[in-house]
Structures are given as structure tokens and as C-alpha cells.
Amino acid sequence: MNEISRIQTLCRPHEYYQRMRGELFRTYLALAIKRMVARKSTDIENVVGYRVSHLNLKTLGQLFDEIFISCVYYFKTANSTPLIIDCGSNIGMSILFFKKLYPGARIVGFEPDCNTYGRLEENIRLNNLQQVTIHNRAVSDRDGQATFFTDPDPIGSLETTILEGRTSGRRHEVETVRLSQFITEEIDLLKMDIEGAEILVMRELAAADSLKRIKEMFIEYHHHFLDKDDDSFSEILQILEKHGFGYQIYSNYRIPFVRELLQNFVIYAYRK
Secondary structure, three states, X not given: OOHHHHHHHHHOOOHHHHHHHHHHHHHHHHHHHHHHHOOOOOOXXXXXXEEEEOXXXXXXXXXXXXXXXXXXXXXXXXXXXOEEEEEOOOOOHHXXXXXXXXXXXXXXXXXXXXXXXXXXXXXXXXXXXXXXXXXXXXXXXXXXXXXXXXXXXXXXXXXXXXXXXXXXXXXXXXXXXXXXXXXXXXXXXXXXOOOOOHHHHHHHHHHOOOHHHEEEEEEEEEEXXXXXXXXXXXXXXXXXXXXXXXXXXXXXXXXOOOOOOOEEEEEEEEEO
């Protein structure tokens, strides 16, 4: 099934797609044409009515597909001003998506990479987003400093992490913070895409008894992230179960299976 057919299929049953159909088609076609005629670009593109400053068209297209077309972070709430914590904001596509869903959303974002953070700041300014606070920090299990690893090829790569071994690219020091100190009231949604540090953050939230304030979570979990013998996926599920969450798990993995490969899961967790 080609991409246009996939979008058409998605648009039939769902309220979000019915409302966004025209903008999704226009953005998809515009980005596809741009990628065919330009290998590199640092232009500002129009994405579903937003002006988006980006680092490269390929990564922008990946983010658009994952967040706006596949709707990986879609959630429903009766709260017109939900409080959302976005860990791993990148250039802000997830924040733009949340604002498209709930214009009155209050959002706290974290992005440790300096270059990416600059684009995130610019995108908040370009679109005059209100009630959005961002931090140029990495969430972890402690306050302090950590070495941050960034893949320089391509510029804007999504493979950035505080765990050595994910990429052999550029390294620099970043400030790390405990996420629990930002959870001082009820959180409608916690989103984590933090490239291998998710188990550290979940342990810290559990130890600080902060999970009781979170209604829903999207967690991207990286199985066999660095250590091929580290089969500890059950730990994160045990944390969720112990603290009263149900969950659904998604992984797009081709068969036949191969042992010890990096496998990414998306966990949707909800308070029961």
C-alpha cells in the first residue's frame, strides 16, 4: 500500500483524520516533492498550518509521518487545558501535534541537544505557542551533568542519547534533571522518547512516588539498546503494574525473528 492509500484508509473512521485530512494530504505531498528536488534544506516548511524550522527534510518527513499521520501520541481527554510533559521534544513536532489536538494544552518540554533545542525554540516562537515551557536538559535519574552523544550524519539525526554506544558521533556535556521534581500536580500525559534512558526515569519516578499523579503515558522503550544480553523489558512493565497502570504495546518488527537485535516498543500506559 502506498502512502497516499494509507492516509486515505486512516482518514475514513477517525474524527482526528476527518478533521485533518486536507492538511495531512497537502503537507505529505509538499514534503514528498521537496525531498525529490532538494537533498539538503534548512528552510522553514509549512506543516499542517504550522511554520516549522528543521534540520533536514528526511528527519522532518519521519517526524511528520510518525506523529501526524500514524498518530503515535494521540490521546483523548475531557480536559480542554491538559498538562503534558514531553521528554525528548526534538524540534517540537510532538508539541505542535499536542497543540493541534488541544490548543489550550499546557506543555513542559525537554530537549538536551543544543542544535535541536535551537530549532525547538524557533518553532515555538514562529507559531506563537502559548503555555509552553521548554528546558535544554536531559531527563535522567539524577540531577547533574552527563555526556550527551549526537550522530552528526545526518544533521538532525534522531539518534541522540546520554548512553554511550548508541552512536559514535559528537559528544558534549548536558545538564540532567530528575523528572519527578516537575511532577507537582496531576499530569494528563507523559510522553518519553529519550533513547535508552526510559528505565532510569521510570525507576526514579517510582522511587519518588510520582507515578500516582500521571494519568496516561507514551513510552518508547528500546529493547537490547546497548547490551544484547539485557532482557529486562519486564522491569518497566512491573513498574507500571505495581503502580496501577494498564498498558498496550506496539512494535513493528519483521519476521522471521533474529536474536539480540535492537527492537523499539511503544507502550501506551493508562491509570486503571
